[in-house]
Amino acid sequence: MIRQSTFSWGKLTIQFMCIVIGVASLYPIVWMVASSFKDSSQVFVSAHSLIPEVWNFSNYSNGWRGFAGITFGTFFTNTIIIVCTAVLGTIISCSLVAYGFARVKFKFKGFWFGTVMLTLLLPGQIVQIPQYIIFHQMGWVNTFLPLIVPSFFGSAFFVFLLMQFIRTLPYELDEAAKIDGCSRFGIFSRIILPLIKPALVTAAIFEFYWSWDNFFGALIYLGKPQLYTVSVALRLFADPSSGTDWSAMFAMATLSLIPPILVFFVFQRYIVEGISTTGLKG
Structure with a gap:
């Protein structure tokens, strides 16, 4: 009976701490959403209160107007184009490279895999200036290309993630497909890709x-x-130099959170499945 009572109090304490940490983590977001409905002059004056004295819904329309005749619809469209194309490039390139390291035998395979993994230790700030010089010489500055094209050349983190997932698949599947006359690319597209869907969604x-x-x-x-x-x-x-429209800023920041939140809640089960099953087999 003593052990059961101790276990219950310990479990209750852990749950209480999780709730406290969750509330503390969500409070800045809740404060931002509440501030998006306040007058700009009252954002920091009544910062202690989450409930606005006067609900000002015009902050969203004011913020959506944007700047210099360019609405936030344009900014959201630009972001969606860049993000969707980058995601597509990452999935295509990293899945191909991961399949090569996991299933294809070639010379110096260990050396090249080690080279790819070493890039994880390279800070992004080191390559920022050389990359800018290269993209400037290619005439890509003031275009979406510098933000999109690199994703089509793979990422070491996602290559490792997908490779570890592919290694959990039985190699007998590949051999059976070969007997049926399936090519290397056919094995990749028809056998491997459907089976690594959780890892692909996670990436x-x-x-x-x-x-x-x-x-x-x-x-x-x-x-x-x-x-x-x-x-x-x-x-x-x-x-x-003049003044900051904090309410309009918080209103547009609140709208910018909607796509990531929707993506997380729609695909969260794939995140858990993809991470939990990755790395089970070396």
Whole structure:
């Protein structure tokens, strides 16, 4: 009886701590959503209160107007084009490379795989300047290409994720497909891809999040307002020389959270399945 009572109190304590941590993590988002309905002058004056004194729904319409005749519809469209294309490129390139490392035998395979993994240790800031010089010489600055094309050349993290998932699949499936006359690419497209769907969705979701939040890349490569993404456009609300429309900024920031949240809740079961089954077999 003593052990049962101790276990119950311990479980209750853990659940209480999880609730406290969850509330603390969600509070900034709740505060931002509440501030999007306040007058701009009252955002920080009544920062302690989550309930606005006067609900101002016009902040969303004011923020949606954007800047210089460019509405936030354009910024959202630019972001969706970049994100969807980058996700497609990541899935295609990383799945092909992962299949090659997991199933194809070739010379110096260990060396090339080690080289790919070493790129994970390379900080992104180191390659930022050389990449900008290359893209500038190619005339890609002020286009979406610098934010899209690199995704078609693979990512070490996703290659490793997908490769570990492919290794959990029995090799007998490949041999059976070969006996039936299936080519190497046929095995990849008809056998491997359908079976690694959870890992592919997991990689797509992570790439979606990272591309959606890519502020620095969009800032240095996109110099024209009509090409701005949502993350860069939100920064334009801050104007130290005159005044910042905080309410409109928070309103558009709230709208920018909707796509990532929807993606997470729709595909969350694939995230858990993809991560939990990755790395079970070395």
